[in-house]
Amino acid sequence: MFTVLNQTLLCLCFPVSHSQITRLYSRFHSLDKGENGALSREDFQRIPELAINPLGDRIINAFFPEGEDQVNFRGFMRTLAHFRPVEDNEKNKDPTSGEPLNSRANKLLFAFRLYDLDRDDKISRDELLQVLRMMVGVNISDEQLGSIADRTIQEADTNGDMSISFSEFTKVLEKVDVEQKMSIRFLH
Amino acid sequence: MPMKAVFQRRLQKLKHIRGVQQPVFSLICMLLGISFTVWFTLLLVFIIVPAIFGVSFGIRRVYMKSLIKLFEWATLRMERGAKEKNQHLYKPYSNGIIAKEPVSLEQEIQEMRRGSAEPEFDMSDIFYFCRRGVESIVDDEVTKRFTAEELESWNLLTRSNYNFHHISTRLTALWGMGVLIRYGFLLPLRVTLAFTGVGLLVVLTSIVGLFPNGRMKNYLSDKVHLMCYRICVRALTAIITYHDSENKPKNGGICVANHTSPIDVIILASDGCYAMVGQVHGGLMGVIQRAMVKACPHIWFERSEVKDRHLVAKRLSDHVADESKLPILIFPEGTCINNTSVMMFKKGSFEIGCTVYPVAIKYDPRFGDAFWNSSKFGMVNYLLHMMSSWAIVCSVWYLPPMSRMEGEDAVQFANRVKAAIARKGGLADLLWDGGLKRGKVKEVFKEEQQKLYSKVLVGSSEDRSRS
Numbered sequence: 001m002f003t004v005l006n007q008t009l010l011c012l013c014f015p016v017s018h019s020q021i022t023r024l025y026s027r028f029h030s031l032d033k034g035e036n037g038a039l040s041r042e043d044f045q046r047i048p049e050l051a052i053n054p055l056g057d058r059i060i061n062a063f064f065p066e067g068e069d070q071v072n073f074r075g076f077m078r079t080l081a082h083f084r085p086v087e088d089n090e091k092n093k094d095p096t097s098g099e100p101l102n103s104r105a106n107k108l109l110f111a112f113r114l115y116d117l118d119r120d121d122k123i124s125r126d127e128l129l130q131v132l133r134m135m136v137g138v139n140i141s142d143e144q145l146g147s148i149a150d151r152t153i154q155e156a157d158t159n160g161d162m163s164i165s166f167s168e169f170t171k172v173l174e175k176v177d178v179e180q181k182m183s184i185r186f187l188h
Numbered sequence: 189m190p191m192k193a194v195f196q197r198r199l200q201k202l203k204h205i206r207g208v209q210q211p212v213f214s215l216i217c218m219l220l221g222i223s224f225t226v227w228f229t230l231l232l233v234f235i236i237v238p239a240i241f242g243v244s245f246g247i248r249r250v251y252m253k254s255l256i257k258l259f260e261w262a263t264l265r266m267e268r269g270a271k272e273k274n275q276h277l278y279k280p281y282s283n284g285i286i287a288k289e290p291v292s293l294e295q296e297i298q299e300m301r302r303g304s305a306e307p308e309f310d311m312s313d314i315f316y317f318c319r320r321g322v323e324s325i326v327d328d329e330v331t332k333r334f335t336a337e338e339l340e341s342w343n344l345l346t347r348s349n350y351n352f353h354h355i356s357t358r359l360t361a362l363w364g365m366g367v368l369i370r371y372g373f374l375l376p377l378r379v380t381l382a383f384t385g386v387g388l389l390v391v392l393t394s395i396v397g398l399f400p401n402g403r404m405k406n407y408l409s410d411k412v413h414l415m416c417y418r419i420c421v422r423a424l425t426a427i428i429t430y431h432d433s434e435n436k437p438k439n440g441g442i443c444v445a446n447h448t449s450p451i452d453v454i455i456l457a458s459d460g461c462y463a464m465v466g467q468v469h470g471g472l473m474g475v476i477q478r479a480m481v482k483a484c485p486h487i488w489f490e491r492s493e494v495k496d497r498h499l500v501a502k503r504l505s506d507h508v509a510d511e512s513k514l515p516i517l518i519f520p521e522g523t524c525i526n527n528t529s530v531m532m533f534k535k536g537s538f539e540i541g542c543t544v545y546p547v548a549i550k551y552d553p554r555f556g557d558a559f560w561n562s563s564k565f566g567m568v569n570y571l572l573h574m575m576s577s578w579a580i581v582c583s584v585w586y587l588p589p590m591s592r593m594e595g596e597d598a599v600q601f602a603n604r605v606k607a608a609i610a611r612k613g614g615l616a617d618l619l620w621d622g623g624l625k626r627g628k629v630k631e632v633f634k635e636e637q638q639k640l641y642s643k644v645l646v647g648s649s650e651d652r653s654r655s
Contacts, residue, residue: 023285027326030335047331048624049324052633054641055314059321083322111314132309135317137638140646148309148645156311164311173312181315184323185287 038070054135058114082110085183107182112169123164239418248427285327293640333529334625336557370576378423378575385419390479397482409483410461417458426580435586437515437545445547447519448527449560462517508542521622526559527551529616533602543589546605548613552581585612
């Protein structure tokens with residue numbers, strides 16, 4: 001168990017405390033009911049609080065790379081790494097070492113991908129409508145939802161292609177405190 | 189001819205051997221006989237007689253105190269050992285590993301909208317759902333209730349240890365001795381007692397069943413049940429502290445308690461007399477059930493009857509209406525939870541409309557984990573675990589009786605009782621259904637979340653149309 005953890009520590013190339021990794025490995029192990037070292041979508045859906053989350057399926061999808069049905073511990077950690085809080089000393093880190101997974105840009109990219117259903121790096125009106133429908137259920141009519149989607153695209157779209165690209169997405173959210181909203185703090 | 193000679197020679201050799209070993213053989217027999225007699229006399233004097241009269245020598249409490257000192261020493265040694273080797277000791281925390289702010293959906297979204305001119309929908313709304321979702325993946329309130337609680341200090345049982353690698357010879361020797369004592373001495377003793385207790389229960393209740401119905405029969409039945417349960421308590425080396433015994437359940441009421449293991453029944457029934465409720469089983473359980481019901485009326489349901497809610501409710505109300513019958517013992521969670529929380533109470537027993545006597549049971553996990561993880565272990569495996577732990581230590585609190593108030597429906601009443609039990613026992617009070625151990629969560633909860641969010645969206649558009 002410990003050699004696997006050490007490898008993961010090295011692979012991720014940023015400091016995570018030993019106890020945090022141990023805790024997450026223990027969590028990974030308890031979710032892995034099939035005990036085959038990898039999680040499937042069913043393993044995630046067994047978490048009741050996630051099953052009742054309107055965007056639960058989109059979040060689960062974010063863990064699985066394109067076309068795959070299993071995620072191992074490294075992949076699990078990689079996705080969770082987006083949610084590490086941004087520490088002050090990391091803000092001044094040398095940019096040549098590659099942007100850390102929990103940077104503001106990468107957090108925004110994670111959220112962007114929740115909207116971008118077909119992974120074509122654009123949020124079309126259709127995709128926005130589908131995600132909105134997931135969030136509101138049956139409580140809002142099609143027309144109202146359609147007008148909400150149109151208004152959102154109108155406000156964000158700067159190059160007139162009726163869809164939102166990642167840079168347009170970033171521009172719309174430039175005033176939002178992304179670091180705080182998309183971070184999970186460990187207690188120990 | 190030569191065959192016969194060979195045979196005869198062999199017979200003579202045997203007789204010679206037996207001749208030499210004869211006195212040794214009889215000596216062994218005598219020794220075994222004496223030790224069995226001594227063993228059973230000790231058992232009788234120290235365990236069975238006190239069980240009959242409900243007194244205690246206090247041996248178990250001394251045992252418990254010495255165990256505590258031992259565990260503390262063991263943990264110190266492990267911490268010191270880990271520090272010397274410069275390793276980090278894994279300390280489990282059952283109270284949650286991440287900081288979760290109890291902010292509701294509306295609050296969070298209002299916060300995000302502050303500063304901007306109140307748009308109807310903001311693309312950043314997704315952050316709330318996203319973060320909550322990932323938080324629940326890292327640590328959620330429900331799934332951890334269905335596995336054994338993690339301990340903060342080691343109790344010399346490998347089954348509860350995550351740090352076990354060789355730290356010091358002394359510690360390993362202690363652990364080894366622990367194994368010897370637990371499996372070589374305690375386990376056989378406990379198994380003997382368990383068989384005695386169960387055997388006596390079956391035999392004596394059948395005998396009491398022969399008496400005509402009346403006060404004498406009830407009196408004898410109470411005594412017999414109490415005695416046998418007390419023997420079973422000693423069979424598990426259960427050290428139980430009862431609090432607030434003035435609130436003990438009375439006839440014509442229902443006793444509800446949180447459920448951690450099948451042992452809960454033995455723990456409660458050794459201090460008071462209850463009518464049990466359950467499904468009819470086959471095998472040994474069936475024999476015990478049939479014997480028990482001869483002495484006093486318990487409520488056993490056939491498998492087919494369990495589905496019929498009206499029938500169940502009717503039988504329970506009929507029993508409760510009869511003042512001469514014992515209080516019913518029910519576990520409304522419906523399944524075993526790991527004793528860190530109390531989950532949703534099924535409303536069936538709260539609809540009957542009689543006095544409810546809540547009881548909180550809290551086990552001390554240091555001496556042996558009582559939780560039955562039925563998806564991992566079968567019953568026999570579980571009992572083996574129980575009987576080879578150090579001891580079962582628990583506290584029982586009898587809470588003051590409660591009844592349904594005006595204008596309160598069964599669900600609200602159930603939640604009120606649950607909250608009282610959780611508060612007294614120091615357990616987390618959860619609204620989640622214990623049935624989530626095996627089943628999926630209902631869609632209606634997701635729809636509630638969606639409705640909440642829609643209100644935030646539509647609500648803000650109403651404001652806009654007004655301004």
